[in-house]
Amino acid sequence: xxxxxxxxxxxxxxxxxxxxxxxxxxxxxxxxxxxxxxxxxxxxxxxxxxxxxxxxxxxxxxxxxxxxxxxxxxxxxxxxxxxxxxxxxxxxxxxxxxxxxxxxxxxxxxxxxxxxxxxxxxxxxxxxxxxxxxxxxxxxxxxxxxxxxxxxxxxxxxxxxxxxxxxxxxxxxxxxxxxxxxxxxxxxxxxxxxxxxxxxxxxxxxxxxxxxxxxxxxxxxxxxxxxxxxxxxxxxxxxxxxxxxxxxxxxxxxxxxxxxxxxxxxxxxxxxxxxxxxxxxxxxxxxxxxxxxxxxxxxxxxxxxxxxxxxxxxxxxxxxxxxxxxxxxxxxxxxxxxxxxxxxxxxxxxxxxxxxxxxxxxxxxxxxxxxxxxxxxxxxxxxxxxxxxxxxxxxxxxxxxxxxxxxxxxxxxxxxxxxxxxxxxxxxxxxxxxxxxxxxxxxxxxxxxxxxxxxxxxxxxxxxx
Amino acid sequence: xxxxxxxxxxxxxxxxxxxxxxxxxxxxxxxxxxxxxxxxxxxxxxxxxxxxxxxxxxxxxxxxxxxxxxxxxxxxxxxxxxxxxxxxxxxxxxxxxxxxxxxxxxxxxxxxxxxxxxxxxxxxxxxxxxxxxxxxxxxxxxxxxxxxxxxxxxxxxxxxxxxxxxxxxxxxxxxxxxxxxxxxxxxxxxxxxxxxxxxxxxxxxxxxxxxxxxxxxxxxxxxxxxxxxxxxxxxxxxxxxxxxxxxxxxxxxxxxxxxxxxxxxxxxxxxxxxxxxxxxxxxxxxxxxxxxxxxxxxxxxxxxxxxxxxxxxxxxxxxxxxxxxxxxxxxxxxxxxxxxxxxxxxxxxxxxxxxxxxxxxxxxxxxxxxxxxxxxxxxxxxxxxxxxxxxxxxxxxxxxxxxxxxxxxxxxxxxxxxxxxxxxxxxxxxxxxxxxxxxxxxxxxxxxxxxxxxxxxxxxxxxxx
Numbered sequence: 001x002x003x004x005x006x007x008x009x010x011x012x013x014x015x016x017x018x019x020x021x022x023x024x025x026x027x028x029x030x031x032x033x034x035x036x037x038x039x040x041x042x043x044x045x046x047x048x049x050x051x052x053x054x055x056x057x058x059x060x061x062x063x064x065x066x067x068x069x070x071x072x073x074x075x076x077x078x079x080x081x082x083x084x085x086x087x088x089x090x091x092x093x094x095x096x097x098x099x100x101x102x103x104x105x106x107x108x109x110x111x112x113x114x115x116x117x118x119x120x121x122x123x124x125x126x127x128x129x130x131x132x133x134x135x136x137x138x139x140x141x142x143x144x145x146x147x148x149x150x151x152x153x154x155x156x157x158x159x160x161x162x163x164x165x166x167x168x169x170x171x172x173x174x175x176x177x178x179x180x181x182x183x184x185x186x187x188x189x190x191x192x193x194x195x196x197x198x199x200x201x202x203x204x205x206x207x208x209x210x211x212x213x214x215x216x217x218x219x220x221x222x223x224x225x226x227x228x229x230x231x232x233x234x235x236x237x238x239x240x241x242x243x244x245x246x247x248x249x250x251x252x253x254x255x256x257x258x259x260x261x262x263x264x265x266x267x268x269x270x271x272x273x274x275x276x277x278x279x280x281x282x283x284x285x286x287x288x289x290x291x292x293x294x295x296x297x298x299x300x301x302x303x304x305x306x307x308x309x310x311x312x313x314x315x316x317x318x319x320x321x322x323x324x325x326x327x328x329x330x331x332x333x334x335x336x337x338x339x340x341x342x343x344x345x346x347x348x349x350x351x352x353x354x355x356x357x358x359x360x361x362x363x364x365x366x367x368x369x370x371x372x373x374x375x376x377x378x379x380x381x382x383x384x385x386x387x388x389x390x391x392x393x394x395x396x397x398x399x400x401x402x403x404x405x406x407x408x409x410x411x412x413x414x415x416x417x418x419x420x421x422x423x424x425x426x427x428x429x430x431x432x433x434x435x436x437x438x439x440x441x442x443x444x445x446x447x448x449x450x451x452x453x454x455x456x457x458x459x460x461x462x463x464x465x
Numbered sequence: 466x467x468x469x470x471x472x473x474x475x476x477x478x479x480x481x482x483x484x485x486x487x488x489x490x491x492x493x494x495x496x497x498x499x500x501x502x503x504x505x506x507x508x509x510x511x512x513x514x515x516x517x518x519x520x521x522x523x524x525x526x527x528x529x530x531x532x533x534x535x536x537x538x539x540x541x542x543x544x545x546x547x548x549x550x551x552x553x554x555x556x557x558x559x560x561x562x563x564x565x566x567x568x569x570x571x572x573x574x575x576x577x578x579x580x581x582x583x584x585x586x587x588x589x590x591x592x593x594x595x596x597x598x599x600x601x602x603x604x605x606x607x608x609x610x611x612x613x614x615x616x617x618x619x620x621x622x623x624x625x626x627x628x629x630x631x632x633x634x635x636x637x638x639x640x641x642x643x644x645x646x647x648x649x650x651x652x653x654x655x656x657x658x659x660x661x662x663x664x665x666x667x668x669x670x671x672x673x674x675x676x677x678x679x680x681x682x683x684x685x686x687x688x689x690x691x692x693x694x695x696x697x698x699x700x701x702x703x704x705x706x707x708x709x710x711x712x713x714x715x716x717x718x719x720x721x722x723x724x725x726x727x728x729x730x731x732x733x734x735x736x737x738x739x740x741x742x743x744x745x746x747x748x749x750x751x752x753x754x755x756x757x758x759x760x761x762x763x764x765x766x767x768x769x770x771x772x773x774x775x776x777x778x779x780x781x782x783x784x785x786x787x788x789x790x791x792x793x794x795x796x797x798x799x800x801x802x803x804x805x806x807x808x809x810x811x812x813x814x815x816x817x818x819x820x821x822x823x824x825x826x827x828x829x830x831x832x833x834x835x836x837x838x839x840x841x842x843x844x845x846x847x848x849x850x851x852x853x854x855x856x857x858x859x860x861x862x863x864x865x866x867x868x869x870x871x872x873x874x875x876x877x878x879x880x881x882x883x884x885x886x887x888x889x890x891x892x893x894x895x896x897x898x899x900x901x902x903x904x905x906x907x908x909x910x911x912x913x914x915x916x917x918x919x920x921x922x923x924x925x926x927x928x929x930x
Contacts, residue, residue: 013624014624015625018624018627018753021627058752058753061718062627062753062757062758064718064722112604115600115601115603115604116600118600118603120596120597120600123596124593124596124597127592128589128593131585131588131589132585132589135580135581135583135585136580137777138580138583138775138776138777138778139577139580139775139776139777140776140777141777159478159479159483160480162483162486162527174639174643174779174803174804175800175801175803177799177800177801178639178643178803181646185674185675185676189676201799202799202800202801205796205797205798205799205800206800209650209796209797209800210650210675210676211650211654211675211676253526253529257529287523288482288483288523288527292527293527306801310603310604311603311604311605311801312602312603312604312605312606312805312806312807313603313805314639314801314802314803314804314805331670331674332670332674333670334642334666334667334670335640335642335667335670335671335674336640336642336667336771336776336779337779338639338640338643338779338803339639339779340777340778340779340805340808341777342777343805343808
């Protein structure tokens with residue numbers, strides 16, 4: 001085939017210049033056009049193929065940039081010897097994504113929620129109404145997130161969690177990890193971050209990715225010790241005081257007060273309070289947010305809807321202390337919000353019109369029933385007397401300790417043999433040798449009530465020795 | 466009022482413990498409870514108020530943490546002298562958000578799109594269908610973005626832009642700025658970034674926020690000069706080769722080839738190709754993406770839907786070269802995608818089912834008509850002979866140069882006097898003294914066709930001297 005007879009197909013999706021480029025490339029590669037050969041002039045080829053000179057020019061230019069043709073001034077385009085081409089890098093095998101876990105009857109990795117409880121009707125109705133009635137939301141919005149959502153959130157957090165903050169302090173972002181990255185941009189580059197040990201590995205990864213140094217501080221008496229924190233030399237501590245992840249403990253009042261004093265003892269110290277799972281407290285006294293007790297603006301409060309609504313709804317929030325606001329406004333003056341405005345307003349109305357509280361009440365009851373049944377059924381199994389239940393007052397998972405001598409790996413392996421995937425507590429330790437013996441996490445929130453007994457029985461079978 | 470007679474109101478949204486906390490706090494602050502006074506025991510108060518001991522305990526604990534009460538072991542809670550409280554920091558006036566621009570009849574800041582053209586019906590229908598038919602999308606998705614969207618994007622970019630990449634290389638994120646932050650996490654901390662001068666200030670801010678150093682390289686002959694780039698010592702260059710922002714020029718083929726050679730000349734060099742506004746090319750030859758000519762995996766290709774669909778749809782994408790994938794997978798293994806999965810799948814189907822191309826064709830035609838009319842009408846005004854039109858082949862704004870002696874500030878001020886808000890070209894220079902005289906940007910894509918003549922006349926009046 002000569003390139004003067006290339007068939008350009010108007011039905012194909014590729015534009016003509018690209019089809020022509022491909023045809024010539026093929027000719028060069030299969031030897032139909034030899035090195036040194038001169039190509040038809042752009043005008044000639046354009047006339048023969050009934051396309052514009054621009055189309056031919058585009059194809060020739062692409063091939064020239066890629067090194068297949070050489071443009072000689074005023075005399076035209078020549079085929080380059082293939083050997084003189086920049087050698088293409090070996091087609092490296094692409095890094096494969098991590099292999100999916102083999103499927104299990106019960107996937108009880110911590111953190112799953114029951115998506116059947118998602119309020120499809122309400123969410124869809126609000127979402128349509130926002131889209132049709134507020135088309136102006138297609139334009140750029142406030143970089144911090146739209147005011148309506150920030151106002152609704154402030155009201156809700158004040159009432160439910162005792163958080164004191166004004167909408168101006170609130171930043172909406174596409175997930176906690178993004179907000180932690182943004183926060184890192186506001187703190188000095190040499191800031192040392194203290195993280196809980198065991199703790200939330202996503203947060204540690206986000207902080208590390210931002211180039212900040214980390215120190216892990218072993219939990220003591222249900223929370224981070226202000227004394228160890230002081231000794232660590234950290235300037236900033238990331239905490240989950242209402243419901244520690246993954247142990248489920250709550251930081252006691254005295255300890256909370258000491259942490260606030262630690263922050264007050266030197267300028268530039270901050271506590272990042274991740275109010276993780278505070279929505280799902282089933283028993284014990286309610287624990288207001290640490291932020292509400294902060295009188296000096298040293299607590300950065302944050303939370304997310306990924307567990308209270310759904311993991312794939314990427315909306316989280318950060319309440320910045322006033323001292324960090326001017327820098328935030330400067331550094332993020334040009335950055336757009338990371339959350340679609342339609343979703344922001346759908347969520348804003350969901351909160352404002354009371355649907356969020358109703359949804360929380362419904363799911364809290366649902367999860368509490370599952371928790372109660374799971375605990376009850378676990379106790380009744382043959383392994384029951386050796387199963388100790390920890391961290392059950394709140395959250396979407398139990399911490400189970402086995403006292404019959406099985407080690408963590410054995411617990412996990414035997415559970416998997418019975419069709420139950422769990423996570424060992426040691427996975428949440430930076431230094432796994434610090435992990436106590438024989439503790440595993442069991443998420444239950446997404447397991448339907450009628451399947452809970454089978455789950456408990458499977459674990460009972462697995463752990464009976 | 467004694468606190469034994471506090472009225473707790475079941476109708477109020479705040480929980481009892483919080484109402485009780487507020488009531489006691491008020492009593493302390495107005496002197497109803499004096500320093501040193503002992504509070505009723507928890508049991509007594511609980512009985513009198515018909516609430517649980519836990520409720521009273523919560524209120525007492527909050528007040529203790531905040532320093533209003535002191536807990537004496539076994540003997541109860543005492544009011545602290547107010548003077549001994551940690552002095553609350555002065556209520557600092559919160560940093561006010563930037564004042565909105567005064568409104569104008571024509572707001573022609575560059576970058577606005579016509580949101581009336583948004584395909585409400587289709588988008589809403591796809592979005593509902595995704596939500597109802599794929600409830601499993603509520604769970605966590607792939608951190609890189611869901612495969613379906615990455616596949617649809619790869620196919621589209623290959624056909625429309627000549628981009629060669631596999632879905633495994635594609636990363637979906639909530640906006641270009643987020644993706645640039647993520648990308649910075651993959652490059653060494655001491656990487657020096659070269660940016661175009663003039664250039665895109667959002668990108669510079671995102672890179673600077675990530676703690677990376679910047680150098681601005683003056684444009685030369687329509688693009689970044691590989692020679693100046695080499696001299697700068699940068700390892701990474703951020704480019705808009707298809708349609709330079711804000712000048713609208715296209716990097717010529719020879720220059721593109723030199724830039725690729727620059728990247729190939731040392732290990733660890735990268736070109737970040739922001740394929741900004743490539744969707745809106747009205748005339749001249751189509752310019753394929755630089756990435757398609759890259760044989761060594763040194764071009765990082767990125768784009769966004771914020772102009773081709775709507776600014777508030779926060780979806781952008783990055784095609785990583787294979788060499789950066791292993792590090793990306795390690796660093797972001799635990800990070801969730803920043804885009805809601807419902808939106809990812811809505812967009813995926815929008816592309817896959819051909820709606821995106823139709824939408825682009827429709828808006829391209831719409832914007833082209835507006836561009837043609839605006840140019841025509843500007844020429845006809847009294848200032849017409851002195852208005853030079855630049856960067857008109859693509860994009861959503863014109864670059865206007867005035868040759869009658871008015872300076873940029875005068876052009877802007879006089880335009881504002883006639884109800885037209887524009888942006889001066891110097892605003893996009895890191896060093897505004899380098900800006901050429903008398904250039905301003907005029908976005909037109911969002912101005913309805915029938916209003917274009919009035920816009921042109923207003924500018925004509927403004928710039929006639």
